[in-house]
Amino acid sequence: MEPTDVKRLPWQESILDALDVGIVVLDRHGRVQFWNGWMEAASGVPSATIHGQELVDALPALRDSRLHTAIRDVLDTGAPSVLSHTLNPVLFPLRCADGRRMVHNVLIRPMTANGARYCVIQVTDVTAVVNRERVLREQRDARYRAIVDTAPDAIVTTDTRGVLQWANGAAAQQFGYRPNELIGQSVSLVLAEGSPDWSSLVDRDAADRHAPIELIGRRRDGSRIDLEVSLARWESEGRSFITGILRDITERRRTREELKANALAMRQLAEQTKATLDALPAHIAVLDHGGHIISVNKAWAEGGPGAGFLGDGSIIGDNYLEACASTQAGGADYADALIEGLRGLLLFGGTPVSIEYPGLSAGGPRWYRCLAAPMAAGPFGGAVLMHIDITEIKSMEATLRKLVGQKSTLLREVNHRVKNSLQLVSSLLTLQTMSLPGAAERAHFQDARARIDAIARVHSRLYQTDQFQTIEFGSYLNELCTDLSRASGATLGAIAVKADRIDLPIDQAAPLGLIANELITNAIKHRGAEPANILVELHKTGAPPELAAELIVSDQGPGLPEGFDMRKTRSLGMRLITSLTGQISATVSRLPVERGTSFRIVLTVGEPRNAMLEDSPAEING
Template sequence: MDRSPDSPPPELVVPDALEVLDAGIAVLDGVARVRLWNRWLEAASGVDSAAVLGRVLFEAIPVLDGTRLKTAIQDVLETGAPGVLSHTLNPVMLPLRLSDGQRMVHNVVIRPLACGGGRGCILQVTDVTASVHRERVLREQRDARYRAIVDAAPDAIVTLDTRGVIQWANGAAARQFQHRTDALIGRGIGVLLDPLSPQWDEIAGRFSEPGGTEIVGRRRDGTRVDLEPSVGRWESQGRSFFTVILRDITERRRSREALEANALAMKQMAEQTRATLDALPAYIAVLDQGGRVVLVNKAWADAPVDAPFLGARCRLGDDYLERCAAAPDREGAPAVLAALTGILHRGGPAVSMEYHGPSGTGRRWFRCLAAPMEASPYGGGVVMHIDNTDMKEMEAALREVVGQKSTLLREVNHRVKNSLQLVSSLLTLQTMTLTDETVRAHFRDARSRIEAIALVHNRLYQTEHFQSIEFGSHLAELCDDLERASGGGSTCTVSVHADPVELPIDQAAPLGLIANELVTNAIKHRDGPSARVSVDLVRDGGALVLTVADHGPGLPPDFQMGRSRSLGMRLVTSLASQIGASVTVLPVAEGAAFRISLPLPAPDEELPQQPAPQETAG
C-alpha cells in the first residue's frame, strides 16, 4: 500500500504513539541502553528521559541492579523469548509511585525487538494497583464474612500449615482450650492435645478420612476434653493448609457411657429378675394385653401335664383367658377370669383370690395373685398361682389349737372367779360368827378386795380377749357392786364417769383394787347417814387419770400418803408403785379427793394404708 505524500514518516509516528499510551514503555538496545523512556515512566518513576536515554538502564537507575527485572531483561536479550514479571511473585520491580506518592503495584511484560540492526527489547509496564486493591478489598470482605461465620461456630476451628503449626484459630478454640487466640498462633497443634493422643503427622493422615475417630485434648488448666476431629486440606498461592474442626464430645461421650451402663444394668436386672422368677416355687406367667402368654418361669414350664392350677398346660403364645374359661371344674375359676379380664382390658386393681383345684381325690387349694404391668409400655399383666393347700391345713389346725386354748383360758378364768367367790363366801360366813365389830370390818374389807379381783376374772371369762379388759365398764360395774354391798342409796351414792379404755390385765387388776380401796374408804368414813362419792376416769394426754372424791369429813390436817398407818392407804401406795402410777391428794373445800395418774404406752405408729387386694374365697 502506498503512503500518502502528506503522511509523516513511521519513525516519527511510532514514538509519538508510545508517548500517549496509558502504560509505561521503555525500549532497550542489545546492551540494555535506553532508547525510549515515555512520559508515563517519567511521571511514575520520577526520572526524566534525558537522564536515562543513551545510558544502560541499571546504571541510570542503580536500584535495579541485581533484581529479578535485570535477570529477565538479560534473558530476553540473550534468548529472544518474551518474559512476564507478575506483581504476585515479584512484589518489587521498578521504583514506581502513584500521583499521591504511594507505591505502584505493576506488572512488566518484556518482548524482544529488532533495534539498530541488532536485538533489543521493549518493556511494557502496566499499573495494576487499582485492580489489586479491589481484589484485596473483596478478599478481605470475603475473609471477614468467613471469619464471622467461623467465629460464631460452637466448635473449635484452627488453620494449620503442613507442619501442624497453628496459623489461625476461632474464638471457640480459645474458649474451649482456655488460651488467648494470639497465644495460639505460631504454636504446634500439640498444645491442644493430650500427650497420649496421636500427634499431627498421624492426625493429618488418618483423620482426613471419614470414620468418626475420637481423640483426647487438654485445656490450659490440664483438664481433659474428648474431641471428634474433622480435617480438610486446601491450597493457597501454591501452599497447602489444613482446617481442623475439633468438636467437644465430652458430654456426648458421658451420655453414651451412661446409656451403656444403664443398658448393662437393665440387662443384669432382667437376668436377676428372671433368675428370681425361676427360683420361686410359685407358677408365674406374664400376659400381654390380649391375654396371651409371653413369659413363664421355670416352675410353670416344668409343671406336669396334670398340674391342677389354672392354665397349667398354657405355653408361650397361648390364650390364657381362653384356657381359664374352659376350666369349669375348678371352683372359683370364673371369678379369676373376670378379675384378669379387668386387669388386662381396663387396667383394674391387683387381685388376690383363692380357688379349688379340680374336684376329685386330693383336691388342692390355690391362691391366684394378679396385677397389671403399669410400667410396661405394652400393658399386660402378671399372674401367679401359689399352691397353699398346706397353708390351709396349717391354718385349720391352728384355728383348732387357738380354739382349744381360748376354751382352756376361759375355763381357767371361770374357775379362778369361782374359787375367789368361794373364798368370799367363806369370809362372809366367818364374819357372821364374829362379835367384835372391828374384826368384822377387817373381814368385810378382805372380802371386798377378793371380790374386786374376782370381778376382773369374771370379765376375762366373758370376753374373747384374755390379755386386756375394757376398764371403763369394769370400773362402773365395780362401783355398782360396792354401792349395793354397802346398802344401796340409803347408805351411799357412787356416781361414775369413765372413758372406755383397754388396759392389760397387769394394770387393770391393781388399778381396780386402788379404786376399790378409795371408794370403800369414802363409804366407811362418810359424814352422816349417806356418802356421796364421785369416780372419774379420763384420758389426759399420754396418761390415764382416775379421780375419787367424796363429801365426807375429809383428811387429817397432818395427813401424808406415804406415812399413813392405814392398811388401805398403804395398799393404794404399794399398788400404784407396782404399775408406775402416781398418787396425789387434791386440795378440796369439802371431803377428800385422790388423783391416780397412770402413764399409758405410746400407741404404735400407724403404717401407711395400702389398698387391700380383692379376695374371694372359692
C-alpha cells in the same frame, strides 16, 4: 552493519506514548531502543537519558533479577515470558503518581524488524486492581473473622508442620491462652502427649477424611479436655494450610459414659431381676395390654399343664385370658372373677387384683393365690401376674385356728376355775368370820373377803367374754358398786356410777379394781351416821397411743382428819392403794371438796399382751 534503531514514523511514537502501559524496546544486546512516556513518568528516567544504554546498566537493580533472566531468554531463544507481581514482588523500580510503589505485571515478547531481533517489554499497572482486590479480600476476611471469632467452638489454622498461624477467640479461651500466645506455637501445645501427628489426621483415607476425630486436649493449667476435631486442608498462594475445628465434648463424653454405665447397670438389673424371678417358686408372667404373655419365669415355664393354677400350660405368645377361660383347674367362678379383674386392670389400671382359689395339680388338690398388678410404666403396658402355691399356708391356718379355739376354751376354763376358787376362799373366810368373837377381827376378815371378791369379779368377766386380754372397766365398776351397795344394807344411801366405756388390759384392770374396792369400801365404812352418797366416775382422756383413764371416788362423809398423809398412814387399805398405784404406774391424789373426801387416780392405758400368741417353752417344744 546491523541497524541500531527501529525506524518509526512520528505518529507511531505518539501512539506508543499515548498508551496507558509502559513500552520498552531492547535490541539484541539489551540496549534500550525505545522508552515511551508512560515509562518516563513511572520510572522517573527520561527517554533521552536511557536510550542506547543497556537496561541493566541504566537500572542496576535489575541485574541478575528474574526480569533480567527473562529478557535474555527472549533474546537468546525467542521464548516469551509473563512476570506476575504475585510471584515477583520486585520488577521495575516504578512509582505511582502519588509516590507509592507501583504494583505491575510485565509481558516480554520477541520482535523482528528489518532483519534484526528485538525484545519488546510491556509493563501494566495493576496497583488499582490489586488494591481493589485487597479491599475486597479484607472485607471478605472481616466477615469471615466475624463469623469464626464469634463461633462457640475453637478454630485454628496451621501450616503443614502444625505451627499455628491463626486462632479464634474461642480457641484462646478454651485452652486458657491469649490469642497472640498461640500464634507461632506448635498445635501440640493444646493436645495431650501421645496425640497423633496433626498432618496425618487430615491425610486419612477418603472414606474417613470427613469423619470427626476424638482427641484429648490440654489446657494451659494442664487439665484435660475432650475434643472432637474436624480438619480440612486448603491452598493459598502456593502454600498449604490446615484448618481445624476443636469442639469441647467433655460434657457430651461424660454424658455418653454415664449413659453407657446406666445401660450396663440396667442390663445387670434386668439379669438380676430375671434371675430373682426364676429363683422364686411362684408362677410369674408378664402380660401386654391385650393380655398376651410376653415373658414368664422358670417356675411358670417348667410347670406345664399339670401345675394346677389357672391358665397353667400357657406359653409366651398365648392370650392368657383365653387360656384362663379354658383351664380345668379351680372352678368357673374363680376363673371368671380373675378374667374380669384382669380385663379392668389391662384397660384402666388401678387397684391390683388378688384372688384365692383351689386347684388340682398332678400331686393332688392345691390352693393358690393370684396377684395381678398394673405395669403401665413398662414398654408394653399390661400387667404382671403371679400365682403362689398357698396350700401349706392354708393348712397352717386351719391348724392355727384349731389351736386358737383350743386355747380359748382352756383360758375360759382357767378363768372360770380361778373365779370359783376365789369364791371358795371367800366363803371359807365368811365361815371363819362367824366363829370369831371380836368385832375387830371380823371386820378384818370381811375386808379380806371383799378384796378377794373384787379379784374374782375380774376373772368372772374374763370367762364370760371372748376377750382374754382386756376388760371393759366401766361395766366392771357398775357390777362392783351394785354388789357393795347390796352388801352394805339399806342405810348406805346411793352409790352413783358415771363410767365411760374403756377396755383395760388385765394387768391394769385387776389392780385398779382393788383400788376402787378399797376407796368405795372406806367411804362406806367411815360414812358415820349419815348416808355417804358415793359418786364413782370413770373418764377417758386423749387417744391411742396416749389414751389415759381417770378414776374419781367421792363421798359426802365426815372426811379425813386434818394433816392426813396417805403415804404415812398405818391403814392397810391406804397402804394397799399406794402400792397398787405404783404397780400400774398410776398417780393418786386428793381433790379439794367442801364436804367429804375425793380421790383421783390417773393411769395411761397400756397395750394388752396377746396371750393367744404367747407360748411357753414347753408348748413350743411340743
